[in-house]
Amino acid sequence: FNPFSALKEKIKEEKVKIKDKIEKHSEKKDEEIKHDPTKPKKKKQNASDFFQNLRKEITWDDVEFNGTLIVNVLGAVGLFRETRLGFVDSDPYVVIFVDNVQVGQTSIKKGLDVVFKEVFEIPLTGKHKELTLRVLDSDAFKEDDIRGDVRVSFKDLWQKRELRGPSPLVQARIGGLSGFHAKAGTGEGLSIAGPSSSAPVVPGKEVKGDLDYIINFRPATIDGKLKLQIERAEGIEGEGPFHLKKADVYAIFLLDTTVLGRTSVKEAQKGSSVWNENFEYDIAGEYSNLYISLWDQDSLSDDDYIGHVTIRTKDLITKKSIAGKVPFFEQKKFDAAPKPAGYLTFSTTWSPPVLDGSVKIVIEKANELLQTPGWGLPLVSSSINPFVEILLDGVSKGKTKAVKSRDPAYNETFQFSTDGPHQVLELVVWDSAGWVYAGDSLGSLRISSEQLLVQKTIKGEFYLIPYKTSNASGTLSINISYLPK
Numbered sequence: 001f002n003p004f005s006a007l008k009e010k011i012k013e014e015k016v017k018i019k020d021k022i023e024k025h026s027e028k029k030d031e032e033i034k035h036d037p038t039k040p041k042k043k044k045q046n047a048s049d050f051f052q053n054l055r056k057e058i059t060w061d062d063v064e065f066n067g068t069l070i071v072n073v074l075g076a077v078g079l080f081r082e083t084r085l086g087f088v089d090s091d092p093y094v095v096i097f098v099d100n101v102q103v104g105q106t107s108i109k110k111g112l113d114v115v116f117k118e119v120f121e122i123p124l125t126g127k128h129k130e131l132t133l134r135v136l137d138s139d140a141f142k143e144d145d146i147r148g149d150v151r152v153s154f155k156d157l158w159q160k161r162e163l164r165g166p167s168p169l170v171q172a173r174i175g176g177l178s179g180f181h182a183k184a185g186t187g188e189g190l191s192i193a194g195p196s197s198s199a200p201v202v203p204g205k206e207v208k209g210d211l212d213y214i215i216n217f218r219p220a221t222i223d224g225k226l227k228l229q230i231e232r233a234e235g236i237e238g239e240g241p242f243h244l245k246k247a248d249v250y251a252i253f254l255l256d257t258t259v260l261g262r263t264s265v266k267e268a269q270k271g272s273s274v275w276n277e278n279f280e281y282d283i284a285g286e287y288s289n290l291y292i293s294l295w296d297q298d299s300l301s302d303d304d305y306i307g308h309v310t311i312r313t314k315d316l317i318t319k320k321s322i323a324g325k326v327p328f329f330e331q332k333k334f335d336a337a338p339k340p341a342g343y344l345t346f347s348t349t350w351s352p353p354v355l356d357g358s359v360k361i362v363i364e365k366a367n368e369l370l371q372t373p374g375w376g377l378p379l380v381s382s383s384i385n386p387f388v389e390i391l392l393d394g395v396s397k398g399k400t401k402a403v404k405s406r407d408p409a410y411n412e413t414f415q416f417s418t419d420g421p422h423q424v425l426e427l428v429v430w431d432s433a434g435w436v437y438a439g440d441s442l443g444s445l446r447i448s449s450e451q452l453l454v455q456k457t458i459k460g461e462f463y464l465i466p467y468k469t470s471n472a473s474g475t476l477s478i479n480i481s482y483l484p485k
Helices: 005-035 050-057 154-160 313-319 449-455
Strands: 067-077 082-084 087-089 092-098 101-105 114-124 130-137 145-153 162-164 210-219 224-234 248-255 258-262 272-283 289-296 304-312 321-328 342-351 354-367 386-392 395-399 409-421 424-431 440-448 457-463 475-484
Touching: 067 092, 067 130, 092 114, 101 114, 130 154, 130 210, 145 154, 145 210, 154 162, 154 210, 224 248, 224 289, 248 272, 258 272, 289 313, 289 342, 304 313, 304 321, 304 342, 313 321, 313 342, 354 386, 354 424, 354 449, 386 409, 395 409, 424 449, 424 475, 440 449, 440 475, 449 457, 449 475
Parallel strands: none
Antiparallel strands: 067 114, 067 210, 082 087, 092 101, 092 130, 130 145, 162 210, 224 272, 224 342, 248 258, 248 289, 289 304, 321 342, 354 409, 354 475, 386 395, 386 424, 424 440, 457 475
């Protein structure tokens, strides 16, 4: 008597049933196509198609902002009119909050219709919900009055990448505090008086007016060579009856929405698929995340999503190499304490472009440079003494002379050799007079090494962007040439 003979017969019968089911499914499909010649056969999805499915699985809750938030505060119109000592008076300024943290403040203007034209560059890492632009009225004798908020959803910013005003001011919300204890020009108390979505609005003053702005999100720029090694995935559960569970697994690589490539298909043996495959890509652009997504190939229906691993490009730029055995998660199973769907062993390295030659830079002139350092202190054009410094990956390569003007003309030429990997060339405008302290930054230009390699010549008048935490306005006219060996 063989105790396993009955089990073997049962398995054999079930295999026959599954085979019959597959054949009937195929016959049904053939019959449908025979009777309806306009109906196409099932199209096997390629790598580009799979992002649409991946997008359904990677939800808003999974989005991380890794890059730079650029806020251009243009101006305000129709602000609340208040009479002080018989005079109509208003000294508005704008404070910028990311979630509940203050990240910037404009200079103070005078009037009910004002122009700011001040740009803020704010580094972002991680998950965020709301950006708030708060208009306040400076008062020398008491706490500054809140005139209203413009609130922007980071979800909208993620979907559109750019948001524009004007938008009407609405009642401000203070996170559990009784008032806004801050004085313009000091910054005191700003970090603890942020908005809160669950807090009540501020009572009292009438809210009136519109704020105009442009908000962009710029992911981290990553130019150079990306190498990937996909070793193995573990903990994979196949589909099918209990004794026929099977998974044919492959991985797709994406930089945000851009599909780079995919591995071959490997059958999961005892819950593990082994590849040991290597990939290499030349990349250039602004990206937030590198995704490695795992899929189970299905011959009868759409391939099944298994899970994904997220690598922030900002971390890859900083560390140059990321490797290890890391958990991957199936997004639809996320909760407060998510459990891994399995583990992926991989390694990835990034190396910046190699500039092997020389760079020639002609700095021609600047126009309409910033008049205030953002502290609410009025400056006149004769009080700034700007010069331009050239930085290659943070190392100084030369400086122009200082010219005492908001519209300085330089017409100076610099040339230096490059013989290795480099990431970014920066032209930083400094104020040697420094109203607050010597060396205030008035803005900068950033040119990636990849731009120089591809374009060879970059010429024209460009708007300045903030350098680190400074404000910025104005333009810089340049002519840059890369001369390879």
